[in-house]
Amino acid sequence: ARVSLIEIPSRTEIKSKNLFSVKDVIAHWHPDGTYLAIQVARFTKTKKSSYNGFEFFRVKERDIPMEVLELANKQEKIVEFAWEPKGHRFAVVHGDGARPEVSFYTMKDPKSRQAKHLGTLHGRPVTSIHWSPQGKYVIIAGLKGLNGQLEFFNVNDMDTMAINEHFMCTNVDWDPTGRYVATSVTSVHQMENGYIVWSFLGQQLYKVNRDRFFQFLWRPRMPVKLGEEREAEIQKNLKKYSKKFEAEDESLKSQADTEKLAERNKMEADWKAFVERKQAEFAATEAQCAALVRLSGYVETDQDVEIEEVEVEEVISMKEEKMAK
Known part of the structure; x- marks a missing residue:
């Protein structure tokens, strides 16, 4: 052959x-x-x-x-x-x-x-x-x-x-x-x-x-058209490139964590503002109710109340019987 x-x-x-x-x-x-x-x-x-x-x-x-x-x-x-x-x-x-x-x-x-x-x-x-x-x-x-x-x-x-x-x-x-x-x-x-x-x-x-x-x-x-020499160079220095990309990933992760923390802080601030607003509305409503009570002439008294317990005995029926000697 x-x-x-x-x-x-x-x-x-x-x-x-x-x-x-x-x-x-x-x-x-x-x-x-x-x-x-x-x-x-x-x-x-x-x-x-x-x-x-x-x-x-x-x-x-x-x-x-x-x-x-x-x-x-x-x-x-x-x-x-x-x-x-x-x-x-x-x-x-x-x-x-x-x-x-x-x-x-x-x-x-x-x-x-x-x-x-x-x-x-x-x-x-x-x-x-x-x-x-x-x-x-x-x-x-x-x-x-x-x-x-x-x-x-x-x-x-x-x-x-x-x-x-x-x-x-x-x-x-x-x-x-x-x-x-x-x-x-x-x-x-x-x-x-x-x-x-x-x-x-x-x-x-x-x-x-x-x-x-x-x-x-x-x-x-x-x-990927890098050429054999470029690919070989990347393979040879892969650890160096890995550190670079890991640093970039860490930076992006840190940025994402910062954004998430800022979002949580904003949610907490919005909640506190909501609670303060509702407390102010409650105080205003309470003051209006007190003014209406005063206009009606109704006076609330805080007198002490004493509780007395009384026992009553009542005879319902009576029956006499002779006992045989």
Whole structure:
């Protein structure tokens, strides 16, 4: 077999590689075209079995250098390959059986020009890998037959943040910002249809059950045209920017608290003014009533009253009877 990179529209061949004893070839382009990974399955000398490996093209570098990557066990089945959308890393799911392994590599190694192995997760219930659109985070998912096992993984720290389950899950969809992810069960199953929205840390935020659910889509967002250098500079100085924005947030919060306190003070002043106004109206009404009483000639006296209790005995009937001796 022969793999060729062709420039369009000139149709000029800019790089090629001859491959031998090829059984199958699968091409995996990096989302921004930086790299091309060729997954190659080759026959052994006996032609009775095959082994796997990768051919990498660094497309945006001078002369498009190539390199070969072979797994420790070349006989293992390649289940899944996935590039980090914004970055230089990739993940490979490899192994036989229901619990294969997940290996992470990077194309950026300051000590060499070769792909570097970062680490391997052993015995994971996984069928697919889902990178965050912003990179760094990945969901290791065991869908369909594995009942929706979800592992939220931080590749920078090589650390598992959370392990959850969405029973019978069929789809995993990240939102464009990389802050949220939705898992869903579509109508390919007759039961458990609906979706769950998670944070990138693996915390469940929202759940909806809906019969005959077909598809979940996030609203697309306009790309941020800052350029790679500007984005890298922001990532590098993120703590400095964070402090600036936190100070602005604190200022806005303080302003909001001041406005709320002023509103409460105004409500209290209005209430006190209302009470004083009503007290003045009551005093005026009381004075008018007293003047009317004086004009009528009625004089109120505050004489003491004595209460005397008198007991009266009254004979109601009398009857005499003789007692027998």
